[in-house]
Amino acid sequence: MLFTCHLARATFVPLSSLTKLIVMKGSKNKGRRSFIKSTILGSSAALIGGTAFSASLPDKKTEEASKKLIKRKLGNTGLELPIVSMGVMSADNPNIVKAAYRSGITHFDTAHYYQNGNNEKMVGEALKEFPRDSYYIATKVLPEYDTANGWDNRTISENCTKELFIQRFNTSLERLQMDYVDILYLHAVPNREIALTPHLIEAMQTLKAEGKIRHIGISTHDRMSEVIDAAIESEVYEVVLTAINFRMKDDKALFDSMKHAHKKGIGVVAMKTMAGVYLDKERTQMINCKAALKWAMQYKYIHTSIPGMETYEHLVDNLSVMENLKLTDEEKAELASYELTAGLFCDGCKECYGQCKKGLPINDLMRAYMYTYGYKNTKEAYQVLASCDVPSDPCKDCVSCTVTCKKGFNIGKKVADVTRLKDIPTDFLT
Amino acid sequence: MILFSAICALLLPTSLKAEKELPFPQVEGWELKVYEEFYTSENLWHRINGAADAFLKYDFKDLHLADYTKGNEIITVYLYRHSSLPNTFGIYTQERYPDYDFLEIGGQGYQSSGILNFFKGNYYIKLSSSIYGDESAPGLQALAAEIAAEIETENVLPPELNLFPQENRVEYSDMYISENFMGYGFLAEAFTIDYLLAEKKCKAFIIHQQDAAKIESMLQSYLKIAKKDDWNDDMDFNTIHDPFNGTIYLSRKGNYLLGLANGTEEQAKEIILQIKQSL
DSSP: OOOOOOOOOOOOOOGGGOOOOOOOTTSSOHHHHHHOOSOSSOTTOOOSTTTSOOOOOOSSOOHHHHHTSOEEEOTTSSOEEESBOEEOOOSSOHHHHHHHHHTTOOEEEOOTTGGGGHHHHHHHHHHTTSOGGGSEEEEEEOOOEEOTTOGGGOEEOTTOOHHHHHHHHHHHHHHHTOSOEEEEEEOSOOSHHHHTOHHHHHHHHHHHHTTSEEEEEEEESSSHHHHHHHHHHHTOOOEEEEEOOGGGTTOHHHHHHHHHHHHTTOEEEEEOTTTTSBSSTTSOOBOOHHHHHHHHHTSTTOOEEOOBOOSHHHHHHHHHGGGOOSOOHHHHHHHHHGGGOOOSOOOOOOTTTTOSTTOOOHHHHHHHHIIIIISOOHHHHHHHHHHHTOOSSTTTTOSSOOOOOTTOOOHHHHHHHHHGGGGSOGGGOO | OTTHHHHHHHHSOOOOOOOSSOSOOOOTTOEEEEOSOOEETTTHHHHHGGGHHHHHTTTEEEEEEEEEEETTEEEEEEEEEESSHHHHHHHHHHSOOTTSEEEOSTTEEEEETTEEEEEETTEEEEEEESSOSGGGHHHHHHHHHHHHHHSOSOOOOOGGGGGSOSTTBOTTOOEEEOSOGGGOTTOOSEEEEEEEETTEEEEEEEEEOSSHHHHHHHHHHHHHHHTOOOOOTTSSOEEEEETTTEEEEEEEETTEEEEEESOOHHHHHHHHHHHHHHO
């Protein structure tokens, strides 16, 4: 099932000689075509074909390739990493992982849960030909949850013992064919309580004492500020992996938490830097991924990032960020234009809680909005509204909306749009 | 105001409709609870975090969940809906491993340590028991069978797989790669199967497009990467020196690109010619 092969001996070409990247005509990357116009690097770069992506990545890791990369210290871990690492996204092409390694990327991120374990297996297979001390592996183990009160209110299940957690991690090590990983994250932690679960912390400390993990980490993409603060409070976590992208630029609490973590010597790793990559559900309108990545990595207290890379083009594009982190005016304008397309669907992150002066259940109202406008299921929307017990015009006394949505939703407008539904006789609903 | 719903339907962007009838049957002895929350491409990350990326590549539409409870056992059913059979097959194969205990359920399924996964039609269904180990097998299999029966499509694999030679296949190696095949954005919708010939494994692949121009575009893009300017459609196959993926043996017939990776010329002669004959 794995697409393995002996990599052809390509002529080594340093990063400085990568050729001009022009997106294929007729490819799905239509969005990129209008954005990626500049030479990756080097005044001697030459067009090949004029319409084809053509890049020669080095066939072996070299000191020169490594020199071209911007590196930052990952907190007090002792690791110094290029600011672009690799999020390993799929399990069907180990050659991308090898190409990334040969280009100077040293840090690879996977997880116990991805592709039912096949992602870890592929990473292990792809990297086993290289010296173990020449790269760093991060993996993640999910706790077992009790979801009796819904996913958003999940708690640690009784079944989620220290032994179960360690067993899952040991399975990860077997899949990776390694004796240790460099970072083990407690995966996708949604709140402070779970972050500070004693027996899970104990499990990771046990693994560290056994030499099976080098550093203890925590990953989060819900209530990130709260989780990062908990990580700092614990004095156990050494690395935090957090969602951060240009759509979150107004999330002061998140930025404060990341800065605080950095000051405390905790490594900060960025994920979801491309905010989903596409502007539309149909995945036809791609954002300027390079600009998005630059935006995140301009902050020096974000030490590295793990963008997903599935093509050699992605790899070259992401690496090119390290040539010049400064956003051009055009790139800034593009990122700003994306705020107009925040989408229809609430993430359910609940970061809006407590912001509404009237205490409206914003999360539930956004769900009703999704039913109405996303699914055209007005009956379901009405039921949600009925359970919320909100009037049909709840915002009428407010001069402006005090709720800031990290996804960029205009909350006031959406609440006004959906609560009008309450005035419609139920017989007319579909 | 009375026409609010009609106005919504007219003015709002087209979007997928919620699945009205979900294949969560009532099963004797089991208490069913269907989750209120469901997930689409915009919030799947919230439920399955980074694992969502793989699903999104396969034109994922929505995820609904349900719990079946019997005594102390709770089996959670994850019902992933995609747009087509190849896509459900594709995501299923991304998560499948040849060593699993395979079952004849739906198009195909397997179980392992408290889980049972299968696909049928446009659904990829994953069942997870609160009981780990072999004791969970009877419950999982019983529920899976009931759910499969609710889905009114045939128990089939994508028919494209029949274009590949049957002999010498590595069992359970068939896959569908929807995007970025071999690491190239211009190669997509590839079916692949591994073969074992003379004790050496190789990978055959087929890409088909309705539009011949798309195949031509894919081919030209690939030839530019490989710096090959002597493509010959009349040859049994052409040898491509792919800078990233090694030697690839490639041929075109009509709206099909067929090839062999990780293999030898002898293997290519055998397999590619057989595929061509089946087209």
